Amino acid sequence: DADVTQTPRNRITKTGKRIMLECSQTKGHDRMYWYRQDPGLGLRLIYYSFDVKDINKGEISDGYSVSRQAQAKFSLSLESAIPNQTALYFCATSDLKGREETQYFGPGTRLLVL
């Protein structure tokens, strides 16, 4: 089974709709992240959480909100979807062990906003 899962894998929605993307992990990591990927721009950080009570805005948080329901679950919501939020969304986890940190990614959610 995958260590980091995302649901749904693909989603089509209409402008103005509220949608939620979910992320679950079985790695036991404290840190979780949401990124969006656009062609030519790499990955940009939307929100991140270092533990259940810690939520932080990333580079491009406007139009998004998150919820850390448990150590293993981190959801991303688009309050009122707009077409320029069409992108590939990734959840990631990490755990600072000693002097090493690596991020492990979910499979991604492809979102199309019409």
Added chain:
Amino acid sequence: AQTVTQSQPEMSVQEAETVTLSCTYDTSENNYYLFWYKQPPSRQMILVIRQEAYKQQNATENRFSVNFQKAAKSFSLKISDSQLGDTAMYFCAFVGEEYGQNFVFGPGTRLSVLP
């Protein structure tokens, strides 16, 4: 703020040949971590190799190796004996060592391995 640059949007290489992907970064920190991630058509992000800045020795993972030049802030990825399965987007990434740092990704290089 840290930045990561990948100056080659696209590259191609013949199967079994060697190819080098470039990455440069900008930071004022002394210790940090650098990564190469691979994203095949399946879109999964897969860690290829990791380098810690305070280690002089270049990291190696099977056919993948890096040339880490700390003074030049350069972190290139060499793929030897290229295989068709190496066709993917490759992202260079940076994260500082201090608590609270976040990853910074480059824009990616699309690599095509030709038969």
